[in-house]
Amino acid sequence: MTALTSSPQPRLHLKTGLSWSDAFARCRETAPEAFDDDRLRNLWGGEWRRSGTPLHSLSALDGTPISGPPMIDQAEAREAIRAALDDHKKWRDVALPERRARVRAAVDAMAQHRELLALLLVWEIGKPWRLALTDVDRALDGARWYAEEIEAMVDGRVPLPGPVSNIASWNYPMSVLMHAMLVQMLAGNAAIAKTPTDGGAACLTLACALARREGLPVSLVSGSGSRLSGALVRAPEIGCLAFVGGRSAGGQVAAALVDTGKRHFLEQEGLNAWGIWEFSQWDLLATHLRKGFEYAKQRCTAYPRFVVQRQLFDRFLEMYLPVVRGVRFGHPLAVADDADPLPELDYGPVINYDKATELAAKIDEAIAKGGVPLYRGDLADGRFIAGQDTGAYVPPVAILSPPASCGLHHAEPFGPVDTIIVVDSEAELLAAMNASNGALVASVASDDESLAGRLAGELQAFKVGINAPRSRGDRDEPFGGRGASWKGAFVGGAHLARAVTVGPDPNERLVGNFPNYSLYPEI
Structure with a gap:
């Protein structure tokens, strides 16, 4: 009798042309203003700056050294906020057709580099190839949908008095963070984002470089949350804060906002x-x-x-x-x-x-x-x-x-x-x-x-x-949370547009999960 043996797994190697060094070289070729030979740059005031101290980062894929976020201090963050306010003052007067045209041009530019953006996500946050492509596609398709629908959403409304500050977790750099910024800018606001410390810095750098080339008022900075929170959360120039992350960090952000009256939507985790x-x-x-x-x-x-x-x-x-x-x-x-x-x-x-x-x-x-x-x-x-x-x-x-x-x-x-x-x-x-x-x-x-x-x-x-799972939803379906999983305005479709614009009623109440949310109807 012949003994049964299992077939050995084939010997595997990294697919040629998909190394981190290959991806970074393509980024330097595509957006040399944002990528140095050895590091990423920060962006504010329309200028890519060789500032901050890059983190020594390793890819979770296999320990390969990759370019970490260039961490700045609070003084530079405040400078970036002031520059974002200058961007905002100019951008809020741009007519909606022009804003829509520029957002669409930025989305088209990102679509041309779809596979490079996805490859960066594989190396930086460990997504399998199909899921990385999906993350990019959801951001771009969602922005296209908002570009079609935005007119009715902002009819009779005006941009916020200041830019939107974005602090998000590392897991969806494109379909959550970049998508949100594109919608915020479409609605007439400048947008500034803090790069997630744990991953996504290069992907966001490339996406923001392509957006800035099309004249969009986007800023991107890196730094520790504790060090930059004074600027990115409490700065008086900020018109709204969008946060995605854990309950501990979210609770600290919520506490910092208590006496400011600042608009916010804070997405925090829960045990689904x-x-x-x-x-x-x-x-x-x-x-x-x-x-x-x-x-x-x-x-x-x-x-x-x-x-x-x-x-x-x-x-x-x-x-x-x-x-x-x-x-x-x-x-x-x-x-x-x-x-x-x-x-x-x-x-x-x-x-x-x-x-x-x-x-x-x-x-x-x-x-x-x-x-x-x-x-x-x-x-x-x-x-x-x-x-x-x-x-x-x-x-x-x-x-x-x-x-x-x-x-x-x-x-x-x-x-x-x-x-x-x-x-x-x-x-x-x-x-x-x-x-x-x-x-x-x-x-x-x-x-x-x-x-x-x-x-x-x-x-x-x-x-x-x-008998089916539920998803976040990015378009006409609202998204929020209950209890400690969410604080502030709900988002999705018209709710997202309203959260980052001001209506004619000075007593307007946003729909959401607020501290005294009995005053605010839930979906």
Whole structure:
């Protein structure tokens, strides 16, 4: 009898022409004003400046040194804010047709360099190729949609008295941050952004260079949040603050805004949960859960918590375990032959080595305190180049019943780590799904849609899906949060345009989740 042996994985290498040095050389050729031979520049007052101290950054893909953000101090940030105000005063008087034409020209320029922008996202934040392209496309397609619809949205309204300040997390540099700035400028405001410290600096630098060439009033600076917050959050010149990030940083920003009366929308994380009650459509749920592992669940609308009716737990496991075992992760640019297409992966590394270490510690804590490891993947299951640094890669993990005393019980892991809670009553289901005092999204899986609708009404989440996930939405669908997951005005479609413009009614109340939000109707 011949022994059965598994086929060895093909020997992989970095696809030719897609190295970081190749990408950076293309950036220097495309926008030499923004890229030096060895570093990135900051932008304000229409000038790219060799200022600040670049961070020594490593790509989470494989430890390759990459160009980090050039960190400036608060004095330079204040100078940038004053320059942004000068931009704003000129731009707010530009007629809407001209603003629309310039935004469209900038979008067209970015579309010409779509693949380079995506390649930078792969190296800087670890997105697989398909997801990186999607991030770029969502930004450009969304800006095109707003360019078509903006006239009705701002009819009778005027720009803010000062520029919009943008502070955003690293995970969606194009489809969240650049997209927001394009809409803000379309509405008649100058926009200034702080580069996310953990990734996306080169991608944003290239995008802003292309936008500035078309005459758009955009500024881009780098620096630590604590050092620059006085300028980018509290400066009197700022007309509005747009923030996307964690609750700790968001809480500090909210506290800094209390006495300013400044417009704001602060998106913060929540533990998005999927509740499963009186349900039988397991193939449908498997499809949703598999897609949910995209980008290692490093997004604000990911679902890391599953709350399952006890009587359905065995069926849930039959569906769930094959899904989590089938998740594909590894180096997004590794191929066996240069003629091969880039691999179809669910995710690459997490954002950096520190995050991988943090997740490992949280997993160990949950298990040590009594959580049950239902599934723990292995790095050997990943798709890697022989000998590469894999320190930022985290295989998928699922933990049953993490105890209340550990971080994974209440907080979003922001990584490929699921927690599963088994419950016996609807009240327990709701309590487990509402564990984080507010979330951006939630979903209920149930064959009885009237029951699901009733449960949905008790969930502290802004959007609730019935037998389907919910997404952020960038266009006519509003987006916000409940509880501690959001503070300030809601965005999306006309809500985003209204948040960055002023109407004729001096007592206008923006729709949103404000400290006294009983005064403000929710969607």
